[in-house]
Amino acid sequence: MKTILTSISFLALLGSLSSCSNQAEQKKVELPAISATIGQTAGSNQGKYVTASGKIEAENSAMISTRLMGFVTDITVKTGQKVSQGQLLARISSNDLAAKKAQAEAGIAQANAGYNNARKDYERFEALFAQKSASQKELDDMSTRMEMAKAGLEAAKQMRNEVMAQFSYSNITAPFSGVITGTFMKKGDMANPGMPIISMEGASKLQAVVMVSESEILNIKNGMKADVTIKSTQKTIKGRVAEMSSSAQNTGGQYIVKINLDEPAQILSGMFVQAVFPIERSASAESATSMTLIPKEAIIEEGQLKGIYVLNDQNIALLRWVRLGKTYGNDVEVLSGLSENEKYVLKADGRLFNGVQIKAK
Structure with a gap:
């Protein structure tokens, strides 16, 4: 009797476990599908891009120095300060120029006195010549003396103009409106001609x-469109090629390309960027450089691994690890792990995991 009861209990336990297993399987089957945006790879029409790295720079920039040798008496601006064209930035000592100015003024006074005296002598000899009391040679000598005195007066005035021009060099002003990006001297430092004192950029x-x-430089043309991505913010800005260098002699085999930006807001000079130029390639070049690009938002990161959820024929999501290449704006190149015309999850409304059913939006 005891054996029969034990057998019945064992069978009841097996039935209970079987029931739990069936319920678990039923729950697994009944998981709701996740709505998601589906993407699909393509290969034949991609790869028409040239990428280049660089940074943001101001169209106008200047390293400001002085043409005088002297002590810096004042720096009136600070780094980051906005300035207007003609605003005073720094002063250089001009004590020696004051002495030169006084000397020039004295020279002008002396030359002016000599000229006035020569002019009066000429006028007297001119009257005597009219009365035939002076010879032609004497009149010519007085005329020459007057012209020499006049030239001496003009030379003295030009010397004063030179001194006054040097006075203007002692006051360093902003060549254009912009922002101060650096100050390289302080009050009391000795300034020399050509030595930078202040740097600034147009804002x-x-x-x-x-x-x-x-x-790749031959594929770039003036006026062509470009997508510029700010690396620190990952913001992409539209632009057009404004200038191209025709020589790489001093740039290590690289050619400088300048791009005017359509939306320059919220960017600062010096930020690093990556530019993407869409270009037209020949059929042979296109097949040789064809690539697979997908949006960066589709990438799943786990540590140093990068993956993407691909879809099978039943729209079941399966995580697949991939190897990535260069970034092209908001897209990234997939070097391996994806095939042409393969579907993947771009953006899902819920948490993704292996085996989940995907419902396309």
């Missing part, structure tokens, strides 16, 4: 300045 217009390799 009105910023450009992306990038370096393009010699193998």
